[in-house]
Amino acid sequence: MTSTGAVARNWAGNVTFGAARLHHPETVDELRRVVAEGRRVRVLGSGHSFNLIADTDGDLVRVNALPRVFEMDEDASTVTVSAGTLYGEVAAALHARGRALGNMASLPHISVYGSVATGTHGSGSRQPGLADAVTAVRIIGPGGEPLELSRERDPDRFPGAVVNLGALGVVTEVTLRTEPAFEVAQWVQVDVPLTTVVEHFDEVFATARSVSVFTDWSGAMGTVVLKMSTDEPGGGAHPGTDWMGGRPADEPWHPVPGMPAEHCTVQNGVPGPWHERLPHFRAEFTPSRGDEVQSELFLPRNEAAAAIAHLRELGPRMAPVLLVSEIRTIAADTQWLSPSGGRDTVAFHFTWRKDPGAVLPVIAEMEDRLMPLGARAHWGKLSSRRPSELGAAYDRLPDFRRLVTDHDPDGVFRNAYLDDLLAED
Numbered sequence: 001m002t003s004t005g006a007v008a009r010n011w012a013g014n015v016t017f018g019a020a021r022l023h024h025p026e027t028v029d030e031l032r033r034v035v036a037e038g039r040r041v042r043v044l045g046s047g048h049s050f051n052l053i054a055d056t057d058g059d060l061v062r063v064n065a066l067p068r069v070f071e072m073d074e075d076a077s078t079v080t081v082s083a084g085t086l087y088g089e090v091a092a093a094l095h096a097r098g099r100a101l102g103n104m105a106s107l108p109h110i111s112v113y114g115s116v117a118t119g120t121h122g123s124g125s126r127q128p129g130l131a132d133a134v135t136a137v138r139i140i141g142p143g144g145e146p147l148e149l150s151r152e153r154d155p156d157r158f159p160g161a162v163v164n165l166g167a168l169g170v171v172t173e174v175t176l177r178t179e180p181a182f183e184v185a186q187w188v189q190v191d192v193p194l195t196t197v198v199e200h201f202d203e204v205f206a207t208a209r210s211v212s213v214f215t216d217w218s219g220a221m222g223t224v225v226l227k228m229s230t231d232e233p234g235g236g237a238h239p240g241t242d243w244m245g246g247r248p249a250d251e252p253w254h255p256v257p258g259m260p261a262e263h264c265t266v267q268n269g270v271p272g273p274w275h276e277r278l279p280h281f282r283a284e285f286t287p288s289r290g291d292e293v294q295s296e297l298f299l300p301r302n303e304a305a306a307a308i309a310h311l312r313e314l315g316p317r318m319a320p321v322l323l324v325s326e327i328r329t330i331a332a333d334t335q336w337l338s339p340s341g342g343r344d345t346v347a348f349h350f351t352w353r354k355d356p357g358a359v360l361p362v363i364a365e366m367e368d369r370l371m372p373l374g375a376r377a378h379w380g381k382l383s384s385r386r387p388s389e390l391g392a393a394y395d396r397l398p399d400f401r402r403l404v405t406d407h408d409p410d411g412v413f414r415n416a417y418l419d420d421l422l423a424e425d
């Protein structure tokens, strides 16, 4: 095991963690010792969050040096993997065995449990967030004691234990539901009027397995990315040259202006494996831009039109600091702290210039407008609000607080972020 006093930063470089020590245990026993001896312990996944959710002033642990687990259960249609494995690695290994995950986020570079812990999602009106596929977790809890929870055997606590913000301990293994592998054809339709997106919202987002609408809110147009399963009616064919008043892109396209399109997964309708089309970005390149910060708000789907009207009004305020924005849909799931928990959801994502001082006031204005519509913020991205204010958007927060307090009464896995979120009124 390596343990250092090295300074750790997140992927974007906007957060420097305050940890006294950074550990890379190579066995579960080493990990158990770190946890048993630690006063305050947090896990760092692949570090792609933009806020202080992974921070600690105690011991920061990475689980990516633990022995790799990849065990398929054909009868149950599941795979059990090490929690620190990157989604891209899990996806490629599954595909090689003829299986698939139902959905992926925009990038394959993120660790499985770091993603699940914050409620990470992709797009698709019939696709819930990534946590929905989790059927069991193995956790090293307080005192270094192992615990296994399963959706089937622990129906009361499991929905609270999946999107857990790292509050229950160090997840070492996770079991994911799989489905037969499938192929996807990706099309980019440019110059689609935002008014058309609003008027035909259900149709636009039902056109493909995964749909994203990109815009910078400065004009009246958006670019729609359709990721069409070749198994569905139409076989992945483009829905029509003038679909929704736009036109097919002339050449490969990157959502962030000025970035090379070769960083993106193959477009122009060339069918390919699900895991090489569902993410926007290819594993071998920097995803998105790198030099950026992000925020995202999740609203009940039926508030899409109202939210889009607010965001169009805010366009001029966003223009100096916004790189690009993305609209996605997510099917309701049952996890207590999932941003799409209990409701079909429309998500508004924002990739900003890496200038949090200039960006946060704009996010604050946006949150002032969208929180009254029921917005929830992404747990891993920037917000102008305190965690306790964000938690108020979740009916099941009191149940989550009880779950965490019962499981970890001494608060070993807490940090300032969770102390604020879980404080009693």
Ligand SMILES: Cc1cc2nc3c(=O)[nH]c(=O)nc-3n(C[C@H](O)[C@H](O)[C@H](O)COP(=O)(O)OP(=O)(O)OC[C@H]3O[C@@H](n4cnc5c(N)ncnc54)[C@H](O)[C@@H]3O)c2cc1C
Binding pocket: 011, 042, 043, 044, 045, 046, 047, 048, 049, 050, 053, 054, 063, 083, 084, 105, 106, 107, 110, 111, 112, 113, 114, 115, 116, 117, 118, 119, 120, 121, 122, 165, 166, 167, 169, 170, 171, 172, 287, 288, 289, 294, 378, 380, 381
């Ligand atoms: C370029 C880019 C694109 C993105 N695209 C999307 C997207 O399409 N959809 C979306 O929803 N989000 C997206 N995100 C956000 C990202 O998915 C989340 O921030 C996610 O949490 C990152 O996973 P991670 O492994 O880096 O987690 P980290 O940031 O390392 O950790 C996040 C949280 O998980 C906890 N954690 C990590 N590992 C474990 C473990 N083994 N056991 C217990 N707790 C653990 C940490 O303590 C922390 O609280 C994007 C981020 C970037 C940088």
